[in-house]
Amino acid sequence: MRDIILIAPPAAGKGTQSKLLQEKYHIPHISTGDLLRAATNEQSELGDIIRKTMETGALVTDDIVLRLLEERISKDDCKNGYILDGFPRNINQAESYLKLLEKLNRPLGDVIYLDASKDITKKRIVGRLSCPTCGAVYNDQIEDNKPKMFGTCDLCHGALSKRKDDNEETFEKRYQTFMNETYPLINYFRSKGCLYTVGSGISKERTFSEIEKIINRG
Ligand code: AMP
Numbered sequence: 625m626r627d628i629i630l631i632a633p634p635a636a637g638k639g640t641q642s643k644l645l646q647e648k649y650h651i652p653h654i655s656t657g658d659l660l661r662a663a664t665n666e667q668s669e670l671g672d673i674i675r676k677t678m679e680t681g682a683l684v685t686d687d688i689v690l691r692l693l694e695e696r697i698s699k700d701d702c703k704n705g706y707i708l709d710g711f712p713r714n715i716n717q718a719e720s721y722l723k724l725l726e727k728l729n730r731p732l733g734d735v736i737y738l739d740a741s742k743d744i745t746k747k748r749i750v751g752r753l754s755c756p757t758c759g760a761v762y763n764d765q766i767e768d769n770k771p772k773m774f775g776t777c778d779l780c781h782g783a784l785s786k787r788k789d790d791n792e793e794t795f796e797k798r799y800q801t802f803m804n805e806t807y808p809l810i811n812y813f814r815s816k817g818c819l820y821t822v823g824s825g826i827s828k829e830r831t832f833s834e835i836e837k838i839i840n841r842g
Contacts, residue, residue: 627733681797
């Protein structure tokens with residue numbers, strides 16, 4: 625299976641679609657946000673630097689992200705493909721990634737841009753809640769995505785928590801970062817002939833079915 629790179633503004637559905645793809649196609653979901661969050665749990669100077677950067681909504685430096693990514697995609701479970709969520713975030717990362725693929729003798733795969741409006745993504749971020757126990761995600765600002773009981777996971781009854789960077793101020797910063805640094809990747813990958821665009825403002829089912837058409841196009 626071809627590797628899949630998902631590019632999207634914050635909360636356009638990268639995490640949700642990655643999970644659906646992982647379940648159906650049995651390839652790992654690699655989120656650089658998750659790799660970085662895991663690194664912040666280590667009590668180290670590097671962990672502190674990453675944590676402080678993430679809390680402001682700015683990007684962590686390319687060399688740190690690339691180091692974590694190379695380590696991850698070199699693991700055995702990535703042999704048959706993977707879903708990359710949150711990387712690359714700028715042209716420099718894309719260029720370093722192409723060099724890394726060359727070193728690992730791996731083709732680029734499909735780059736899928738999930739397109740959703742700023743209004744929708746803002747609502748998704750400001751209301752987002754997740755379950756640290758089972759990973760389920762909810763939203764207390766979107767009617768059909770609210771948990772049945774306030775603050776409690778429907779699936780495992782764990783207490784829901786809010787990511788520290790999911791607030792309006794950080795959203796604005798992250799959205800601007802996306803427009804300034806990540807959006808130029810759309811043309812970059814289009815010029816390489818591997819870019820596909822999927823509208824992701826309606827429902828996760830509709831988005832997933834569009835992604836599947838791309839993956840299974842033959
Ligand atoms: P995400 O979970 O993808 O929304 O990312 C959360 C935060 O992690 C971002 O706001 C950045 O601070 C950091 N981050 C995630 N991926 C990258 C990346 N590829 N390059 C730099 N910073 C990143």
